[in-house]
Amino acid sequence: MSAPTVPFTGSPAIGLVCRNCSAKYPIAAQHACWECFGPLEVDYDLDKLAKVTRADIEAGPQNIWRYAPLLPAGVDPATRVSLDPGMTPLIDARNLAAALGMRKLWVKDDSGNPTHSFKDRVVSVALTAASQLGFDRFACASTGNLANSVAAHAARAGVPSIVFIPYDLEPGKVTASAVYGGELIAIEGSYDDVNRLCSELTETDEFETTAFVNVNVRPFYAEGSKTLGYEVAEQLGWRLPEQVVIPMASGELLTKVDKAFTELAEIGLVDDRNVRVFGAQSAGCNPIATALHAGTDVITPVKPTGIAKSLNIGDPAAGPYAIEAVTRTGGWMDFVSDDEIRDGIRLLARTTGVFAETAGGVVVATLRKLLETGKLDPEAETVIYNTGEGLKTLDAVAGAPTHQVRPSLKAVREAGLLG
Amino acid sequence: MSAPTVPFTGSPAIGLVCRNCSAKYPIAAQHACWECFGPLEVDYDLDKLAKVTRADIEAGPQNIWRYAPLLPAGVDPATRVSLDPGMTPLIDARNLAAALGMRKLWVKDDSGNPTHSFKDRVVSVALTAASQLGFDRFACASTGNLANSVAAHAARAGVPSIVFIPYDLEPGKVTASAVYGGELIAIEGSYDDVNRLCSELTETDEFETTAFVNVNVRPFYAEGSKTLGYEVAEQLGWRLPEQVVIPMASGELLTKVDKAFTELAEIGLVDDRNVRVFGAQSAGCNPIATALHAGTDVITPVKPTGIAKSLNIGDPAAGPYAIEAVTRTGGWMDFVSDDEIRDGIRLLARTTGVFAETAGGVVVATLRKLLETGKLDPEAETVIYNTGEGLKTLDAVAGAPTHQVRPSLKAVREAGLLG
Numbered sequence: 001m002s003a004p005t006v007p008f009t010g011s012p013a014i015g016l017v018c019r020n021c022s023a024k025y026p027i028a029a030q031h032a033c034w035e036c037f038g039p040l041e042v043d044y045d046l047d048k049l050a051k052v053t054r055a056d057i058e059a060g061p062q063n064i065w066r067y068a069p070l071l072p073a074g075v076d077p078a079t080r081v082s083l084d085p086g087m088t089p090l091i092d093a094r095n096l097a098a099a100l101g102m103r104k105l106w107v108k109d110d111s112g113n114p115t116h117s118f119k120d121r122v123v124s125v126a127l128t129a130a131s132q133l134g135f136d137r138f139a140c141a142s143t144g145n146l147a148n149s150v151a152a153h154a155a156r157a158g159v160p161s162i163v164f165i166p167y168d169l170e171p172g173k174v175t176a177s178a179v180y181g182g183e184l185i186a187i188e189g190s191y192d193d194v195n196r197l198c199s200e201l202t203e204t205d206e207f208e209t210t211a212f213v214n215v216n217v218r219p220f221y222a223e224g225s226k227t228l229g230y231e232v233a234e235q236l237g238w239r240l241p242e243q244v245v246i247p248m249a250s251g252e253l254l255t256k257v258d259k260a261f262t263e264l265a266e267i268g269l270v271d272d273r274n275v276r277v278f279g280a281q282s283a284g285c286n287p288i289a290t291a292l293h294a295g296t297d298v299i300t301p302v303k304p305t306g307i308a309k310s311l312n313i314g315d316p317a318a319g320p321y322a323i324e325a326v327t328r329t330g331g332w333m334d335f336v337s338d339d340e341i342r343d344g345i346r347l348l349a350r351t352t353g354v355f356a357e358t359a360g361g362v363v364v365a366t367l368r369k370l371l372e373t374g375k376l377d378p379e380a381e382t383v384i385y386n387t388g389e390g391l392k393t394l395d396a397v398a399g400a401p402t403h404q405v406r407p408s409l410k411a412v413r414e415a416g417l418l419g
Numbered sequence: 420m421s422a423p424t425v426p427f428t429g430s431p432a433i434g435l436v437c438r439n440c441s442a443k444y445p446i447a448a449q450h451a452c453w454e455c456f457g458p459l460e461v462d463y464d465l466d467k468l469a470k471v472t473r474a475d476i477e478a479g480p481q482n483i484w485r486y487a488p489l490l491p492a493g494v495d496p497a498t499r500v501s502l503d504p505g506m507t508p509l510i511d512a513r514n515l516a517a518a519l520g521m522r523k524l525w526v527k528d529d530s531g532n533p534t535h536s537f538k539d540r541v542v543s544v545a546l547t548a549a550s551q552l553g554f555d556r557f558a559c560a561s562t563g564n565l566a567n568s569v570a571a572h573a574a575r576a577g578v579p580s581i582v583f584i585p586y587d588l589e590p591g592k593v594t595a596s597a598v599y600g601g602e603l604i605a606i607e608g609s610y611d612d613v614n615r616l617c618s619e620l621t622e623t624d625e626f627e628t629t630a631f632v633n634v635n636v637r638p639f640y641a642e643g644s645k646t647l648g649y650e651v652a653e654q655l656g657w658r659l660p661e662q663v664v665i666p667m668a669s670g671e672l673l674t675k676v677d678k679a680f681t682e683l684a685e686i687g688l689v690d691d692r693n694v695r696v697f698g699a700q701s702a703g704c705n706p707i708a709t710a711l712h713a714g715t716d717v718i719t720p721v722k723p724t725g726i727a728k729s730l731n732i733g734d735p736a737a738g739p740y741a742i743e744a745v746t747r748t749g750g751w752m753d754f755v756s757d758d759e760i761r762d763g764i765r766l767l768a769r770t771t772g773v774f775a776e777t778a779g780g781v782v783v784a785t786l787r788k789l790l791e792t793g794k795l796d797p798e799a800e801t802v803i804y805n806t807g808e809g810l811k812t813l814d815a816v817a818g819a820p821t822h823q824v825r826p827s828l829k830a831v832r833e834a835g836l837l838g
Contacts, residue, residue, distance in 0.1 A: 062481050062506070083772055087481070089503065089533070095577050112531060114508070114772065116810070156772035158514050162836070167823055172591075172810060178818025179809065181769040185836065186820035193826035200828050206837045350600040353502055353533065353575035390598065391535070391591060391810035399597025401605035404586055407612035409619050417581070417604065418625045 008132055010075030016219050017043040019321065027072075029133050029211070031218040039317065040219045042072045050267045054238055057230075057269075062087045064121055064227040070263065071227075072220050073129040081127040081157050083149075085120030086227055088112040090235040090383070095351035096364075100371055104381040106241070108232055109354050115152045115176070116389035117145035117310075117357075118228060118253070123153050123213055125224035130211030131157075137210040139163060141198040143191050143249065143310045144173030145357075145388055150213055151180035162210065164194045170309060172392045190304065192315045225253045229260025232383050233270050240270050242380035245278040245367050247359045247387055248333070249311040251288050251322030254279050257385075258325040277325050278376060279333035280366035282308040282358075286335035288319040293333075297323040307338045307396050308358040310388055332375040336365035344368070345390065345397050355390030363387075427551055429494030435638055436462040438740065446491075448552050448630070450637040458736060459638045461491045469686045473657055476649075476688075481506045483540055483646040489682065490646075491639050492548040500546040500576050502568075504539030505646055507531040509654040509802070514770035515783075519790055523800040525660070527651055528773050534571045534595070535808035536564035536729075536776075537647060537672070542572050542632055544643035549630030556581060556629040560617040562610050562668065562729045563592030564807055569632060570599035581629065583613045589728060591811045609723065611734045641737075644672045648679025651802050652689050659689050661799035662750070664697040664786050666778045666806055668730040670707050670741030673698050676804075677744040696744050697795060698752035699785035701727035701777075705754035707738040712752075716742045726757045726815050727777040729807055751794040755784035763787070764809065764816050774809030782806075 007027045016025040020038025031040055052069045060066025064086030068074045074082070088110045097105035110118040123146065127138055138154045138161045140146045147163045154161030161182030165174070166189065177184050187194045195215075201207045202216045213221045233240055240261050246254040258277050265272040281289045284306020287299050299319040304312035316322075326333055336344070341358055344365035349355050356364070363384050370376035390397070405411040412418055426446045435444040439457025450459055471488045479485025483505030487493045493501070507529045516524035529537040542565065546557055557580045559569045566582045573580030580601030584593070585608065597603050606613045614634075620626045621635045632640045652659055659680050665673040677696050684691040700708045703725020706718050718738040723731035735741075745752055755763070760777055763784035768774050775783070782803050789795035809816070824830040831837055 084508065095575075109533075112533065114528075114531065115774070116535075116808075152768075152772035152774070154772075155769050156514075158770075165820070167820075171817070172813055174820065175813045175816060175818040176774055176810060178820070179765060179768040179774055179816050180772065181765065183822070183836070184818075184820045185831075185834075186823040187826045188823065189826035197826045197828070197831070201831065204828070204837060346598060346600065349571075349598040350574050351577075353571035353573075353599065355534070355571070355595055355598050389535075389810065391595060391808065394591055394594045397594060397598050398590070399594040399603075401584070401586075401593065401597070401603045403602070404605040404607065407606045407608035407616045409616070409623070412604075412616070412620065415604075417602070418623060 008073045008129065011072055012044045012048040012069060013042050013072035014045045015043045016040040029216045031216055042219050042223050049263070052267060054269055057234065064124060064224070067227050067230045070230065071125055072223050073125060073132060079128055079132055080124070081131045081153060082124035083114035083120055083153055083156055085113040085124060087231060090232060091352055091354065093352050096348065099347065099351055100368060102378045102382060106383045107352055107354055107386055108228065108383055109386045110228065111354070111356065111386060111389040115148040116392065117149065118225070118387040119145045119149040121227050122221045122224035123149040126213035126217050126221035127153055127211065129220035130217045133217070135209050135211035137162060139198070139210050139212045140214055141191070141195040141212065143312055144169050144392065145310050146214065147177040148173060151177045151182045154182055155180040164198055166191050166194055170393055170395065172394060176392065191313055222252050222256055225256035226260035228253070228385065229257040230264065233261065233264050238270050240273045240275050241383045243276045243278065243376060243382040245280055245363050245370070245382065245384040247311055247363050247385065248279045248281050248288050248316070248322060249313045250316045251318035255318050255321045255325050258329065274329055277329045277331040278370055279322055279326055280363045281333065281335040282306045282311055282341060282362050283335050283337045284308065285312045285314060287314060288316055288322055289333035289335045291319065292323050292326065308341055308362050310357060310359045311362060332370060334366050334369045336362060336369060340365040342397055348386070354386060356386045357388035357390055357393040358396050359388050360386035427492045427548065430492055431463045431467040431488060432461050432491035433464045434462045435459040448635045450635055461638050461642050468682070471686060473688055476653065483543060483643070486646050486649045489649065490544055491642050492544060492551060498547055498551055499543070500550045500572060501543035502533035502539055502572055502575055504532040504543055506650060509651060510771055510773065512771050515767065518766065518770055519787060521797045521801060525802045526771055526773055526805055527647065527802055528805050529647065530773065530775065530805060530808040534567040535811065536568065537644070537806040538564045538568040540646050541640045541643035542568040545632035545636045545640035546572050546630065548639035549636045552636070554628050554630035558582060558617070558629045558631045559633055560610070560614040560631065562731055563588050563811065564729050565633065566596040567592060570596045570601045573601055574599040583617055585610050585613055589812055589814065591813060595811065610732055641671050641675055644675035645679035645682070647672070647804065648676040649683065652680065652683050657689050659684070659692045659694050660802045662695045662697065662795055662801040664699055664782055664789070664801065664803040666730055666782050666804065667698045667700050667707050667735070667741060668732040669735045670737035674737050674740045674744050677748065693748055696748045696750040697789055698741055698745055699782045700752065700754040701725045701730055701760060701781050702754050702756045703727065704731045704733060706733060707735055707741055708752035708754045710738065711742050711745065727760055727781050729776060729778045730781060751789060753785050753788045755781060755788060759784040761816055767805070773805060775805045776807035776809050776812040777815050778807050779805035780815070
């Protein structure tokens, strides 16, 4: 398979660059540096980025593609392989702020995306790039949400998919992948096992034209997360918040939201401001937060446990970069127990009407902990990210009716519901 | 409780009018005519409606409130009690059209709403009206989706809620109501029993200030469904489709989408065109379609069965009006079995990436049947409505991985996945 001569018409991307040693490469399906094995990310023509105006963006569609001039692929609408996610609500969380004693709190609710997690953003960008790079099958290693999104994108595009998941995923996430009709492979191991296997598969002849969104086209995939930073800035009226709290699995989402804020200021779309970035993990999988607490950026892998399965990456690739972003901006990281996660889901639901999956519970519970420990300023304007949907992790907060009665006024009265 | 002197500032609504005998009433929490017991609907100042322009609407927010000048309540943003639903995707369903031999087919996908069904639209309008009418507790009789939406709206607004559901609902819909923390009352009977009980409760002193969205403030509630017609017209570039297929429970959604199309043409926002309206039911609950097939508009109530629980209203209040709309426009109605519903869910998922709840499966399967029987024209531009989310009715299409293997290349090879 040969790369197109002029890849990604109109794109501001000019190549790939190593996050460790800054070695540069052309646009291609490559994710690791041949010099130092460091991760690659997309390199942009900064002059081209600087020409993008607020008006350009505001004239775009009500989805992530309004930011196409800031993304590595998809400037030409005909090239997009997408469910058109994005522009999800930024909710003024007055009751939650009051409950926590905060001045101003927003919830960026990404459960409104087509497959109800932020993964639709990264998959749309990854598959748009992959399609132009000549791949003809879509794949991923997933903790669940990514599986849903890749299978759904492939179905819409009419392209075969093969999705790899740990065998012990929540039933909801299994059905919500299987329904799209692609290959769905349960691996008898952890997500980290699945991920390693997929890395090996990309090296086989049989998978040469298969795009694993978070492996061989990962640099493009990761850039999709920037839209969660762009949208918050635009929805606040083209300005940056003071603090953000972001769930961490690989740690990549946090680094890309931070990158989005920095980029917007650099190209003049918002006033520059330091945004303190906070990371949230579960106690069952806390290798990044634990490293930060120990004063190191060397991540010691863990074997994940606990209910926040979508965050259960024990060997998080972007961990050191997340620690760098948090340290540079004056933020912090913390982690919470399964019971705190459940309480976080309920607190968010009861104060905002947003039903989050366990990852959202992790964020709310970590927000509370960061307030209690004085790490997060209750007076500073804060945005928390809910990245997924409660309907996918129902068992975490399985609920029952408060009363069960026969269909008569008498029964209702006897149940004490008539005062 | 006294009604406000000038209800609903800026609203084009001037009163309520009986759908049977045209008796007129002032704006109030009243749903039945004192003369003939017919259902009331909102009466508008047509001169005021006719002044609304496309530009007015396009300048509004990306949710149902852009149509506030055409709704009974909510013109003043400060009065809105809302999760801000609406402007959900209209998807060009190319692969599904090809599979069914159709020229042009769109899916209006309302699973993107905040609680993932079209009910957020009607609840937002009902509670906005209810709040201004002085109600201080929110309630409903629900087959599930409405319960989710009322409980979530109440949580966001910080208002108590009491929600009544049949005791045999899908667990997903129970948890997705319970999580919001209001009262959730399971009734040992069918939805029709729940509905009758709620009608009785509105007459009690204890529920005098409780707004049952689909009982005592039903005229306002029903108007919210018009936005599903407005949005389709706007998303098509301010024009009407030739055919629409709509799921029927009470039958009200169908009548209001038809009303929206008629209204848009009357006030000059789109060119007039006859839109053939088709209704879809399940074989387990088909009283409206059965009446039409028998050549009558007298509905014989049924005892609902089958998996399409969100449509299981055996005594559908708006049935005769749905038959009138279908007959007037040259449409038709049909119904499908549980197996056809499951196939419909899978076909939609595999061709569009949209995972619908059982009601969406009813629509897709009915579309297929209408094509097979020659009732629906495959050459005419058609819009089908998916009103809910597959994650809420997972059991209907519970899926499993296509393979389960150990985490090694060898195991993947032995499973036949390497060619």
